[in-house]
Structure formats: structure tokens, C-alpha cells
Amino acid sequence: MTFLNKYQRSREAFRRACRIIPGGVNSPARAFGGVGGEPIVIERGQGAYIWDIDGNQYIDYVGSWGPLILGHAHPAVVAAIEQAARKGTSFGAPTEAETELAELICRAIPNVEMIRLVNSGTEAAMSAIRLARGYTRRERIIKFAGCYHGHVDSLLVQAGSSATTLGVPNSLGVTSGSTADTICLHYNDTAAVEQAFAQFGSTIAGVILEPIVGNMGVVLPTRDFLQAVRDETRRYGALLIYDEVMTGFRVAWGGAQEYLGKLGLQPAEGPDLVVLGKIIGGGLPVGAYGGRAEIMKFVAPVGPVFQAGTLSGNPIAVASGLATLRELERTRPYEYLEQLSRRLCEGLSEICHRLDLPHQIQRAGSMWTLFFNEQPVSDYRIAIHSHTKRFARFFWAMLERGVYLPCSQFEAAFISAAHGEREIDATLAVARQALAECLENY
Numbered sequence: 001m002t003f004l005n006k007y008q009r010s011r012e013a014f015r016r017a018c019r020i021i022p023g024g025v026n027s028p029a030r031a032f033g034g035v036g037g038e039p040i041v042i043e044r045g046q047g048a049y050i051w052d053i054d055g056n057q058y059i060d061y062v063g064s065w066g067p068l069i070l071g072h073a074h075p076a077v078v079a080a081i082e083q084a085a086r087k088g089t090s091f092g093a094p095t096e097a098e099t100e101l102a103e104l105i106c107r108a109i110p111n112v113e114m115i116r117l118v119n120s121g122t123e124a125a126m127s128a129i130r131l132a133r134g135y136t137r138r139e140r141i142i143k144f145a146g147c148y149h150g151h152v153d154s155l156l157v158q159a160g161s162s163a164t165t166l167g168v169p170n171s172l173g174v175t176s177g178s179t180a181d182t183i184c185l186h187y188n189d190t191a192a193v194e195q196a197f198a199q200f201g202s203t204i205a206g207v208i209l210e211p212i213v214g215n216m217g218v219v220l221p222t223r224d225f226l227q228a229v230r231d232e233t234r235r236y237g238a239l240l241i242y243d244e245v246m247t248g249f250r251v252a253w254g255g256a257q258e259y260l261g262k263l264g265l266q267p268a269e270g271p272d273l274v275v276l277g278k279i280i281g282g283g284l285p286v287g288a289y290g291g292r293a294e295i296m297k298f299v300a301p302v303g304p305v306f307q308a309g310t311l312s313g314n315p316i317a318v319a320s321g322l323a324t325l326r327e328l329e330r331t332r333p334y335e336y337l338e339q340l341s342r343r344l345c346e347g348l349s350e351i352c353h354r355l356d357l358p359h360q361i362q363r364a365g366s367m368w369t370l371f372f373n374e375q376p377v378s379d380y381r382i383a384i385h386s387h388t389k390r391f392a393r394f395f396w397a398m399l400e401r402g403v404y405l406p407c408s409q410f411e412a413a414f415i416s417a418a419h420g421e422r423e424i425d426a427t428l429a430v431a432r433q434a435l436a437e438c439l440e441n442y
């Protein structure tokens, strides 16, 4: 079989899509732009595996870019979706399940007393920003280069994720007006945070950040940085917003606050608002923003900050999220995920060392990135100096051998509870060949 034949159907399906959908995809991260070439087209997934329409099988480390912590087509999640669908798809009226999901999230995530469900992480981040501005009656927002908060206009400044991969960290079509009140600083740059507050403090509504970054690859915060952000926001009356769309229910049951707390990196006082998505929908579209009740009571219809959604709290999406979170609460796979992830990352590191391949493996729980970089990656400036051509070579060498990684150096990879030592060891065996091949070629 030639290389071309192996992906024949994907090639044809993708070209057909390209004629009618811009770039052939409904979200740019899927287009393989960061590694060159064309995406495989997926037919189905089960557990830790996906299959493309040519029938090739892959161990999946994308997990729909984060939501599928239980793996593909988990029986409890599928059953919940089926059951909900039989009762009707949407009512535009309250259901009990929405409250149950809200209660479950508030129980798990520290400092979330009230919550509003929306349809995506983007919507949640956008609404949290609006709320912070409404609550403080101020306009400026601080964000950090390489952090991604969805495609919200005012936050599409030096955004991570596919904006970085495609080299358009600042999108056309975003007016200078909509970013005029956005201050973009470098992650882990404590002095810059203090300086920005010294200069603009009384006009800053809030600071939004990924408490553990996943969208320039995995980058951890320093203790000083998070503490400074909390101190300065408190001192000047600005809100601190944790964007936990990726880390919520991923790195720990209590999200980044719990995970960082164990590492001694989380300040004693938590964030004022938390933005969620991905896992809380279990593979269906759900986002949420929540926080202190006093702040959340500013949201309509009880407060003056408007935010709405025809399909928000959709019964099928909520059923999928609830089933996922209940399964996580019952099985608490986090220690298991930690062990598996450590096994994989230590294995990869050992292979790189043997090959004398400069690299950094950066990980938080079951999210990880193998950076082809000489330096530890602590911010966007360092991240973008990674050897992206080598990453592309690695990506294709893995794909050809049946391992599906995120198609960009600047995206986190994920391990699910459906993965086992068998999949990890098979991945390491493949990586041994793939990484050696990278060196030969570059």
C-alpha cells in the first residue's frame, strides 16, 4: 500500500469539504495547518481509539481537544444522551437537569457559588468579561499572550491555540475599538502585571488567564505570578477570572485551583469568576461561567448585565455533561490519569535524551506537550521559538504509525481514562521510531 492509498478516502472527502467550507473545516485547529498536509476524516471513536474513513485505527491523544476525559462513546454518556433525546431536544424552558449540573459544578469547583450555562467556552469567556466590566463599571481587561479564551473579539490579541499555529494571533475583522481596552502582557511576567496596575489600576475591570495554560502548549504558572495577579486585582478592586475551559475537571476534580493548590502554586484566595467548557459538556456543546453569588447576581434577569441563549442549558448537552461529571465523581480517575501520563511523558523524555534531542516535556495531570525547544517554556516568546518543523515531522511519523496527536506544537495533548498501559507502551514504541526519524530528517 502506498502512502497515498492509505488516506485515499480522507483526501477525497477533505477536498469535497474544501469546496464548500472555508479550509474544509468548521474550526481552524482541525486543518493540520501547523504540520502541513491534509487532515484525516474521522468515522468513529471508541474508548482511547478513533478510526478514519479509510479504516485506519489510531490511539487518540486529542480527545476532541479536551472534552473526552472518559474516552470516546463512553456507555454511560451515550445512554444519557439517548434517554434525553427521547424526551425532546429542547424546550426553551427550565429543566431540573440544568440545576443538577449547576449544583454539581458548584460543589466541585472552589469559589463557584452560582453559575450560568452557555453553549461554548467562547461564549462563557465573553460573558464573564462583560460581567466583570458591568460589575466593576470599568472597561480595561488584562490578558496574556498565548492564552486563548475563544474567539471573543476583545480577547483575540496574541491569542494562543490555532491563532498561534496559523500565525494570525491578531485577527482581521477585530476592530481597534474592540481591543482598545485590552492590555496584553506576557504570562509569568509579574513585574509587567504590577506595572500595568500601577499605571491603569483604577480603570481595570478584570484579569483573565488560563491558570495552567494549554493553548501555547502546556505552560505552568509560577507562584509569584499568580500571587501578584491576585494581590493586584484585590488591591485595585478588579476581578480575577480563571479560564478553566480546558483545565476544569481535567487536571483535578476541583480543576486548576485544586491541582495548583497541591503544588503550592495557588494563592490562598481564589478567583472571583471561573470560566468552564469542554469536559462539562462531555463532548456536547456546553460552556459556563460562575463565581461569587454577589457578582453572579449582576446577570440578567436578576441583574443589569444581559446574557441569553436559545439553546443554553440544552437538555441533551446537559445530560451528556451530567453523565460525564457523575462518572468522574464516582470513579475519580485523576490518580490513574496522573500515573499513566507520567509513564508516557517520562518514557518520551527518556527516548529524547537517548537521541540527544533537545526537548521539554511540560505536563499538568493528563494534559501535556512535548516541546522541541532548548529552554523550558514559560511564556509565548519562548514557545514560538520551538522547532515547529521538527514537530511536524514527529507528528506525521506518529500518525503513519497509528498515533493521533494534536496537529500543532502549540496545543496540549490529552490522555483519557479509557487509555491504559497497553496504549501508553504502544505509543512509546512508536515514538522511539518516530523521534529517531525526526533526527535523521532535520
Ligand SMILES: *Cc1c(COP(=O)(O)O)cnc(C)c1O
Pocket: 119, 120, 121, 122, 123, 125, 148, 149, 150, 151, 210, 214, 215, 243, 244, 245, 246, 277, 278, 287
Ligand atoms: C477551548 C478553549 C476555549 C474556547 O472554547 P470553545 O468551546 O472552543 O469556544 C476558551 N478558553 C480555553 C482555555 C480553551 O481551552
